[in-house]
Amino acid sequence: MNLLNQFKDAKLCKQVLAELTAELKAPFRFMEVCGTHTVAIFQSGLRSLFPENLIHVSGPGCPVCVTHEKEVALFFELAKKDVILATFGDLMRVPGPDKKSLKDLQAEGAKIKVVYSPFDALTLARENPLAKVVFIGVGFETTAPTIAATLKIAKKEKVKNFFVLCLHKLVPPALRALVVDPQLKVEGFLLPGHVSAIIGVKPYLFLAKEYSIPAVIGGFEPLDILQALYLLVKMKNEGKAEIINSYKRVVKTEGNVKAQEVLAEVFQPCAALWRGIGEIPESGLQLREKYADFDAFQVFDLQFPEVPPLKGCKCGEVLKGLIRPDECPLFKKVCTPQHPVGPCMVSTEGSCAAYYKYSL
Amino acid sequence: MCLAVPMEVKSIVGDEAEVEVGGVKNKVRLDIIDERPEVGDFVIVHAGFAIRRLDREEALETLKLFEKGLNIELT
């Protein structure tokens, strides 16, 4: 459809890039916190067109990458139980304890099914009434409502053999954890369009109000990204810090209120573990008491195992934007998409994988 | 996995819509979308659920802005 294709229009892109370049008077360091932005910036070729003094840093925006090693160890323990583990495909190759992946466990006979949607995991439970189906719930605010909606249906239909291991993460508390770190030298944020489609503008206001950091909610087409960056640079030049929504065709100021309600009915905020960052208060979601029967933590009596961080892997520093993937000593030498050491090289949305695929 | 893509609504039955992008058809749930789409609308789809209806007017507005030259005034 041509209306949407126009957001890729090469001539317009060139024109906006020229305006951005003209506006850029000093080096400007921005961070995006969405795996889709990471990929879009590389895949569209924008990264190679950026003026030299526009510095792009990827933050903790890939849900697979930010899943903590203890959380990974936990779903490996679950895979060894008498259950069918249902998961998004992205988690299949994440290295766990003993360097094995879920794919390896699957080859060894563990019952692991890749699903496209949490709703498909529920269907799997309905089709296998004698089995216990556990869905690994990872993802940010875009994904969590789809799981909440699925659980509401499961409850209504009284499905007794469907469970969720909730490892969701929330973006704004992670941004807060990043900006209080004096090591982080980011002058503006490109905010994730589809997380924002759910939560709206308000949860980000603290960035501008409390930390004077400008931020722009951006879409994923080349023109969207360029426009957002232009606005960031312009705010810096004018000494302004605001939160601007430049993805209005999808993001309403108040977000998607219906999805927020479904989310709040099923989940409540809790502390969560982030790879490389550690525990961040109120940055995760746990099931409410009335959904306890679906809570894999409670039903299978799970505790986080003590596991050491992956040896040599610098994913933590990459996720905080402190180093570039190619500054990790293992990058390309030991760690490749075929033989990933860390999750940032596994997931197609991980920064290490994006660097490997598109850089130089 | 956070990928979300615009897809065109082809038909709606109850809480499910059939959507299509680039010739590929899919079924999506409508449980969490805030404005119920109509056939012909584009919706943003993530993990088998439609999460937002795409606002055509806003899309046109944004494009107009690009064509005029950005020069956006900050408020």
Ligand code: SF4
């Ligand atoms: S290159 Fe590999 S080892 Fe290094 S940070 Fe990235 S994923 Fe970890």
